[in-house]
Amino acid sequence: MSSKAFASQADLEDKQVSFTQLSEHAWAYTAEGDPNTGIVIGDDAVMVIDTQATPVMAADVIRRIREVTDKPIKYVTLSHYHAVRVLGASAYQPQHIIASQDTYDLIVERGEADKASEIGRFPRLFRNVESVPPGLTWPTITFKGKMTLWMGKLEVKLLQLGRGHTKGDTVVWLPGERTLFSGDLVEFDATPYAGDAYFQDWPQTLDNIAALKPLALVPGRGAALKGEAQVAQGLAGTRAFVSELFASVKAGAQAGQDLKSVYRATYERLKPKYGQWVIFDHCMPFDVTRAYDEATQYADPRVWTAQRDIDMWKALES
Ligand SMILES: [Zn+2]
Numbered sequence: 074m075s076s077k078a079f080a081s082q083a084d085l086e087d088k089q090v091s092f093t094q095l096s097e098h099a100w101a102y103t104a105e106g107d108p109n110t111g112i113v114i115g116d117d118a119v120m121v122i123d124t125q126a127t128p129v130m131a132a133d134v135i136r137r138i139r140e141v142t143d144k145p146i147k148y149v150t151l152s153h154y155h156a157v158r159v160l161g162a163s164a165y166q167p168q169h170i171i172a173s174q175d176t177y178d179l180i181v182e183r184g185e186a187d188k189a190s191e192i193g194r195f196p197r198l199f200r201n202v203e204s205v206p207p208g209l210t211w212p213t214i215t216f217k218g219k220m221t222l223w224m225g226k227l228e229v230k231l232l233q234l235g236r237g238h239t240k241g242d243t244v245v246w247l248p249g250e251r252t253l254f255s256g257d258l259v260e261f262d263a264t265p266y267a268g269d270a271y272f273q274d275w276p277q278t279l280d281n282i283a284a285l286k287p288l289a290l291v292p293g294r295g296a297a298l299k300g301e302a303q304v305a306q307g308l309a310g311t312r313a314f315v316s317e318l319f320a321s322v323k324a325g326a327q328a329g330q331d332l333k334s335v336y337r338a339t340y341e342r343l344k345p346k347y348g349q350w351v352i353f354d355h356c357m358p359f360d361v362t363r364a365y366d367e368a369t370q371y372a373d374p375r376v377w378t379a380q381r382d383i384d385m386w387k388a389l390e391s
Contacts (some may be wrong), residue, residue, distance in 0.1 A: 089104065096251075098227055117224060121146060127202055128201075147169065148169050168213075173216060173243045250289075252287065254291045259311050261295030264355075268374065292307050333388065342355050
C-alpha cells in the first residue's frame with residue numbers, strides 16, 4: 074500500500090453548498106459530502122441540527138437561513154458529540170443547546186481529546202478555527218431516550234433509536250411531515266466514520282429509523298434523500314458498509330490475525346465497492362481499529378487523542 078497523507082490533511086478543495094427545502098418545515102444545508110446541517114423552521118423559532126465546525130462556517134448557514142426566515146434561532150440540537158458537528162454552536166447564540174444525556178457524558182469524558190483529534194485530521198473542515206471559543210460546546214438541555222419539543226404547532230421529536238455512530242446518537246423527527254435528520258447514523262455517497270461506533274448495534278438502529286418510514290432524510294454527509302426509495306438506498310448503503318466491515322474484521326480477529334493484517338484484508342475487500350465514497354481512506358484505519366477492538370476486548374470505544382490518531386496511522390499505513 075502506498076503512503077497516504079494522514080487522515081484528511083490532503084483534502085483541501087472547497088465544496089459546493091446546497092440549501093434545499095425537504096418538507097414544509099425542514100431544510101438541509103449540504104456540501105457534497107462535507108458535514109451537513111439540518112434546519113427546522115417552526116411557527117415561532119428555528120432549530121439548527123449540527124452546527125458546522127466553526128462559528129465562521131456557521132455564519133454561512135445563518136446567511137442561508139436568513140434568506141428564508143427572520144424567526145429567531147432558538148435551538149441547536151447536537152446529533153452527537155463530534156467536534157466537526159458542535160464547535161460552530163456559538164455563532165447561533167441559541168437559547169438552548171439540546172443533546173442526549175449520553176452525548177453530554179461523552180463531551181465530559183472525551184470532548185477535549187476529540188476536539189484536538191478532529192482539528193488535526195480535518196484542516197479544511199475547521200476553516201477559521203481561531204473563531205472557535207475556548208473550551209467545549211455544552212448542552213443546556215439533556216434528555217434520555219426521547220423528548221418532544223413543540224415549536225408552536227409543529228411537533229419535533231428528538232429520539233435515541235439505539236447506538237451506532239456513537240452511544241449518544243440522536244435523530245430529529247418531524248412526524249407530521251415524516252422528515253428525519255439522522256446525523257452520522259446514515260451517510261450517503263460518504264464513508265461512515267466508525268471510530269467511536271457500536272458495530273453490533275448499528276444495523277438494528279438503522280432498522281428502527283426505517284420503521285418510522287421517513288419520506289425525506291438528511292444524512293450526516295451527502296445529498297439530502299427525497300422519497301422512500303432514496304431513503305431506503307441511504308439506509309441500505311450504510312448498513313451494508315457497517316455490516317461488511319465488521320464481518321470482515323471479526324473473521325480476521327477470530328482467526329487470530331493481528332490488527333494490521335486485518336486492516337489490509339478489510340481495506341482490499343471494501344475498496345472496490347466503497348472506495349469512491351468521500352473520506353474512505355480517512356475512515357478505514359479508524360473504523361477497522363474500532364471494529365477490531367469491539368470484536369476482541371473493548372465493549373466501548375477507546376478515546377481518540379491527536380497522538381493516538383497519528384500512532385495508529387503510522388502503524389497501519391506504513
Ligand atoms: Zn460524527
